[in-house]
Each structure stands twice: as structure tokens, then as C-alpha cells.
Amino acid sequence: MGSGASSNRSVQKAKDSNLGQLLAEKVARADEVATQIQELTDAVATDAVAKARDAVAVSQVNMDELFLRVQEGAAMFSQDMKTKLNSQVQVALANHDDDRINFLLDSAIAASIVDGANPCIRQAADGMAEKQLQEAIAAGEPKRLKGALVAAKRLNATHVPSFGLAVERYREVRKLPQGWDVQQMVLDREGNKMVSKLKVSSPEGKEVFQKLLDLTCRKVYTRDRRGDNVPDRLELVRVTAVTNDDLWADYMVRRENLRRELEADPADFEEYQVDTATGSEGCGAGGEGAQMQEIVTDLATDFGEPLLACVNEVFLFHGTNTFAANKITTGNFKINLAGSNAGTLYGRGIYLAENATKSDEYTQPLPSGERHMLVCRAMLGRVYYTDEKKTDPRTCEDACLRGRFNSVLGDRKKCRGTFREFIIFDEEQVYANYILSYRRVNAPAAPAAAASAAAAS
Numbered sequence: 001m002g003s004g005a006s007s008n009r010s011v012q013k014a015k016d017s018n019l020g021q022l023l024a025e026k027v028a029r030a031d032e033v034a035t036q037i038q039e040l041t042d043a044v045a046t047d048a049v050a051k052a053r054d055a056v057a058v059s060q061v062n063m064d065e066l067f068l069r070v071q072e073g074a075a076m077f078s079q080d081m082k083t084k085l086n087s088q089v090q091v092a093l094a095n096h097d098d099d100r101i102n103f104l105l106d107s108a109i110a111a112s113i114v115d116g117a118n119p120c121i122r123q124a125a126d127g128m129a130e131k132q133l134q135e136a137i138a139a140g141e142p143k144r145l146k147g148a149l150v151a152a153k154r155l156n157a158t159h160v161p162s163f164g165l166a167v168e169r170y171r172e173v174r175k176l177p178q179g180w181d182v183q184q185m186v187l188d189r190e191g192n193k194m195v196s197k198l199k200v201s202s203p204e205g206k207e208v209f210q211k212l213l214d215l216t217c218r219k220v221y222t223r224d225r226r227g228d229n230v231p232d233r234l235e236l237v238r239v240t241a242v243t244n245d246d247l248w249a250d251y252m253v254r255r256e257n258l259r260r261e262l263e264a265d266p267a268d269f270e271e272y273q274v275d276t277a278t279g280s281e282g283c284g285a286g287g288e289g290a291q292m293q294e295i296v297t298d299l300a301t302d303f304g305e306p307l308l309a310c311v312n313e314v315f316l317f318h319g320t321n322t323f324a325a326n327k328i329t330t331g332n333f334k335i336n337l338a339g340s341n342a343g344t345l346y347g348r349g350i351y352l353a354e355n356a357t358k359s360d361e362y363t364q365p366l367p368s369g370e371r372h373m374l375v376c377r378a379m380l381g382r383v384y385y386t387d388e389k390k391t392d393p394r395t396c397e398d399a400c401l402r403g404r405f406n407s408v409l410g411d412r413k414k415c416r417g418t419f420r421e422f423i424i425f426d427e428e429q430v431y432a433n434y435i436l437s438y439r440r441v442n443a444p445a446a447p448a449a450a451a452s453a454a455a456a457s
Contacts, residue, residue: 177304381406
């Protein structure tokens with residue numbers, strides 16, 4: 001029994017050994033098959049990628065070829081259209097068919113082919129512009145003159161003889177100042193606005209505006225600075241003169257009406273002096289303060305019209321941002337947005353200041369640090385004066401909108417030691433004359449003051 005059992009165990013061990021070896025061989029074979037599958041997969045993927053790259057390259061070649069063909073087709077179509085238009089315009093010119101000429105010129109403008117390379121189209125454009133300008137000059141109507149000038153610009157025909165004559169006729173009927181470049185206003189037109197914004201490039205001109213900033217600065221802090229330091233100086237970067245046909249005409253009509261109104265009823269009228277005419281306190285050293293009146297007089301006269309003291313016409317500042325400065329000088333102030341920067345202490349109106357440092361409080365800098373402020377002509381007319389610390393905005397509004405006054409003077413300089421503010425509730429009483437681009441300048445701290453500030457921090 002003992003020897004038989006031992007024999008059986010040996011046989012079993014041999015079987016287990018063979019089974020283990022068999023399993024090991026199968027595992028090795030499975031690994032080999034997996035490796036082969038991976039290699040095959042990699043090969044297939046590599047082949048697929050290569051084929052995809054080839055396809056993309058072929059596709060790119062096809063796309064480039066297609067793009068070239070489209071360009072060639074467009075050029076052929078454009079040339080064909082020019083040829084046909086030229087031919088049709090030639091026939092219309094021969095037949096003196098103005099309606100047909102105008103129709104064809106509209107097509108030429110849409111296709112941007114009103115140029116010297118298309119002689120018949122050029123001839124038709126010049127002839128039509130000249131005819132419309134002559135008719136508008138004879139009619140002498142502002143709207144018709146403006147339309148003919150704008151049409152000449154669209155037709156690239158500002159070189160025709162009657163263009164300059166129409167410009168002068170338009171200046172005459174619209175009573176625009178002689179110094180205005182009306183031709184440039186036509187060329188720079190913004191939408192339906194005859195407006196031009198030209199840089200004052202002369203060093204002498206820029207020096208005048210720098211002096212205007214310097215002599216109206218007062219280093220006084222108010223809460224509207226919201227923690228910012230009062231700058232030591234406002235350094236001028238650029239001056240832009242604004243000539244705006246519609247806004248100037250509205251302003252001048254309002255000025256004449258106000259003059260007549262105050263002439264007929266001068267009660268409660270008082271002429272006010274402002275710092276933009278006399279200089280701020282403490283700015284008279286070396287006789288500079290005495291130059292302010294001359295500076296302002298020259299600015300007003302050179303631009304177009306002297307200031308009228310009988311309507312309290314003055315120059316005042318308005319702080320803003322670059323976007324609003326361009327919007328205001330093109331389309332005027334918007335009373336419904338008034339106070340969005342300056343608050344509405346005296347009602348919803350246009351807030352102006354006689355001191356550049358006051359208007360600077362409401363400017364917003366560009367990333368470069370550049371800020372923007374308007375120099376405006378303003379008619380104060382009959383002024384509603386208040387030196388109360390707390391005012392009722394509705395009372396101020398009613399004094400001008402329902403009462404006999406034309407503006408509000410809030411004297412915070414008297415009651416708080418800060419600044420006087422001027423508020424106008426009629427957009428036509430303000431004309432944004434210049435855009436000043438400038439930077440704030442602060443003097444470096446003295447060594448002792450800097451050390452003290454560092455120790456305190």
C-alpha cells in the first residue's frame with residue numbers, strides 16, 4: 001500500500017509539471033500574438049496617417065488652385081463689367097440721358113470703379129457732378145448745396161470747377177466762419193454730418209492751449225477725485241479743432257435768439273467773469289494772468305466769432321473720455337446722459353468748469369495715461385446763482401426749464417472752498433470747440449517727504 005501511493009504521487013507531480021509548462025508556453029504565445037497585433041496596428045495607423053497627409057496636401061493644392069481660379073474669374077468678371085459699363089455709359093452720354101447716366105454711375109460707385117482708368121465713367125461722373133453743383137449754386141439752398149457737395153465726393157469729382165464755388169456758396173448761406181475748411185468738412189464727412197476734426201499742429205497754437213491749462217489749474221482736492229491725487233500739472237499732448245456745420249448753426253441761431261431775448265428784457269441779467277478769461281487766483285505771476293483775456297479773445301476770433309459778453313458767452317471745460325469726446329463733437333451733448341460722470345447735484349444738465357483741474361476729475365485715462373477734455377463755447381445768459389451747500393436739483397432745473405434763467409452757477413468755491421460749477425440744460429447753448437488730449441503730471445516727492453512716506457507705510 002505504501003509503495004503504490006508513492007507511485008501515484010509521482011505520476012501526479014509529473015502531470016502538474018507538464019501542465020505548468022504548457023500554460024507557460026501558451027502565455028508566451030499569447031504575448032507574441034499581442035506584440036504582432038500591436039505592430040500590425042501601428043503599421044496600419046502609420047499608413048493611415050501618411051495617406052491622410054497625402055490627401056490633405058492634395059486637397060491644399062486643389063484649394064489653392066481653386067482660389068486662383070476664383071480670383072481670375074472675379075478679375076475677368078470685373079473687367080467685363082467695367083467694359084460693359086463703359087460701353088453703356090458712352091451710349092447714355094451720346095443720348096444725353098441723365099437718368100440712365102445716374103443709374104449707371106450708381107452701379108459704378110457700388111463696384112468701386114469710378115476712377116481715371118475708365119474714361120467714359122470718369123467723364124460721366126465729372127459731368128454729372130458739375131451739373132448738380134451748378135444747379136445747387138444757382139438755387140442757393142443749403143440742403144441742395146450740401147447734397148451736391150456730398151454727391152461730388154462720392155463720384156470722386158471734387159476736382160471739377162464748380163466744387164470750390166459751391167463750397168464758398170455753402171459757407172455763405174450757412175454763415176460759416178471764413179477760417180473753416182469747408183472742403184475738408186465735405187471730405188471728412190461722418191454719416192450725414194459735415195464735420196472735420198483737424199489737429200492744431202503749430203507749436204504756437206499748442207503753447208496757447210498749454211497756457212490755458214496752466215492758468216486755470218487750482219490744486220484743490222474734492223471727493224469727486226475718489227482718492228486720486230490732484231496733479232501738479234496737466235501736460236498737453238494734442239489739440240483738435242472741431243468744425244461741425246449743423247452744431248455750429250444751431251449754436252449761432254440760439255445765440256442770436258438769446259441776445260434778442262436779453263436785449264428785450266435785461267432784468268436779472270448779470271455779466272460773470274470766469275477763470276478761463278481772467279486766470280485762476282495765484283496765476284498772475286510775471287503778468288501771465290493778464291494774458292488770459294487776450295488768449296481767449298484770439299481763440300474765439302480765430303475760430304470764427306468773437307465772444308458776446310451780452311449773453312455771457314465764455315469758454316469752459318468739460319472732462320470726459322475719448323469715446324464720448326468724439327461722440328459729443330459729432331452729435332452734441334445728450335442731456336439724458338448728463339450727470340453720468342459728474343453727478344446731478346444741480347440737476348440733469350451739462351456740467352462745465354472754469355478750472356481745468358475740476359474737469360480733470362471726470363476724465364478717464366487710456367492705457368497710455370492719455371486723457372481727454374473739451375474746451376467749449378457756452379452761453380450762460382441769465383444765470384441762476386446758488387451758494388448753498390445743499391441744493392434741490394429740481395429747483396435748479398425748474399429755474400431754467402420753466403423759469404427765466406438760462407444756466408445755473410453752483411458756487412462750491414464760496415461754500416466749500418472748492419470750485420464753481422456751471423450747468424446748462426439746453427444742448428444748443430454749448431458748442432464743443434476743441435478736444436484737448438493731455439496727461440497728468442506729478443512732481444517727484446522731495447527726499448525727506450519720500451523717506452517719511454516710506455516709514456509711515
